[in-house]
Amino acid sequence: MSQSNSPRLSVSTWSLHRTLGKPAIYGPGQSGPGANGANGGLPLHELPARLAEFGIHTLEICHFHLPSTDDDYLKKLRGALDRAGIELWSLLIDGGDLTDSANADRDQAWIADWIGVAGKLGAKNTRVVAGKSEPTPATLEQSRTRMSQLLAVGQAAGVRIMTENWLGLMSNAESVLWLLEKLDGQVGLCVDFGNWRGPNKYEELAAIMPHGDSSHAKASFLDERTLDRDDYVRCLDLAKTAHFAGPHTLIYDGPNNDEWFGLSVERDVVQPYLS
Numbered sequence: 001m002s003q004s005n006s007p008r009l010s011v012s013t014w015s016l017h018r019t020l021g022k023p024a025i026y027g028p029g030q031s032g033p034g035a036n037g038a039n040g041g042l043p044l045h046e047l048p049a050r051l052a053e054f055g056i057h058t059l060e061i062c063h064f065h066l067p068s069t070d071d072d073y074l075k076k077l078r079g080a081l082d083r084a085g086i087e088l089w090s091l092l093i094d095g096g097d098l099t100d101s102a103n104a105d106r107d108q109a110w111i112a113d114w115i116g117v118a119g120k121l122g123a124k125n126t127r128v129v130a131g132k133s134e135p136t137p138a139t140l141e142q143s144r145t146r147m148s149q150l151l152a153v154g155q156a157a158g159v160r161i162m163t164e165n166w167l168g169l170m171s172n173a174e175s176v177l178w179l180l181e182k183l184d185g186q187v188g189l190c191v192d193f194g195n196w197r198g199p200n201k202y203e204e205l206a207a208i209m210p211h212g213d214s215s216h217a218k219a220s221f222l223d224e225r226t227l228d229r230d231d232y233v234r235c236l237d238l239a240k241t242a243h244f245a246g247p248h249t250l251i252y253d254g255p256n257n258d259e260w261f262g263l264s265v266e267r268d269v270v271q272p273y274l275s
Contacts, residue, residue: 007248013061144179165190189213213246
């Protein structure tokens with residue numbers, strides 16, 4: 001269950017990808033990081049103060065938004081978080097595939113390096129992709145083995161490992177629950193509202209929501225100013241029913257380029273669920 005006593009608002013840097021200048025997204029075997037304040041965007045180390053002004057004090061950072069992993073830069077960013085009173089809930093490691101038949105060793109080592117970065121930043125958690133392959137007994141067991149090995153890396157860095165109902169391996173509730181059980185509750189769970197679709201979406205989300213440590217509260221937008229309120233509220237109601245007590249991380253990637261506006265629309269709907 002959650003590490004917090006009550007729900008609270010959070011934001012992912014993915015929701016501000018345009019604000020940050022759309023830095024290149026990269027994974028293992030690809031070049032990165034990119035420039036700070038890419039393409040004239042807001043430098044990442046200036047975001048904590050801006051977020052505090054917006055009234056939110058919990059943040060998740062996507063790995064590819066870090067312009068550097070040098071110790072000096074990580075200290076600078078950690079100082080900016082501390083000065084703004086921002087809790088770094090998680091570093092989102094958005095690359096790597098622990099179930100890749102050819103590159104799993106390389107990807108596991110790459111992920112382990114990022115777990116170390118999360119520790120230097122003072123993140124409470126880091127979210128790891130469990131695997132991109134379709135769930136089979138073999139791929140699930142491979143993920144379990146490699147996630148178990150990454151737990152030791154997280155412990156050494158002082159960071160809790162989490163995963164998410166995202167991509168091939170975690171594409172249904174049965175697979176998510178199997179992996180969490182086999183890892184003896186040592187791995188946390190981020191429940192993303194928008195990753196699953198189809199007629200069984202809400203039934204599947206209801207099955208995993210009681211295990212959620214955090215949510216990615218992503219709304220679908222019908223146009224530049226209007227979200228799909230029925231879907232969003234239904235997901236939030238599932239969290240409330242499950243006595244969810246972690247951060248609701250607002251995820252915005254809608255059509256309006258004013259990301260702060262999109263976040264404010266989502267915030268207005270989530271706010272009543274925080275009491």
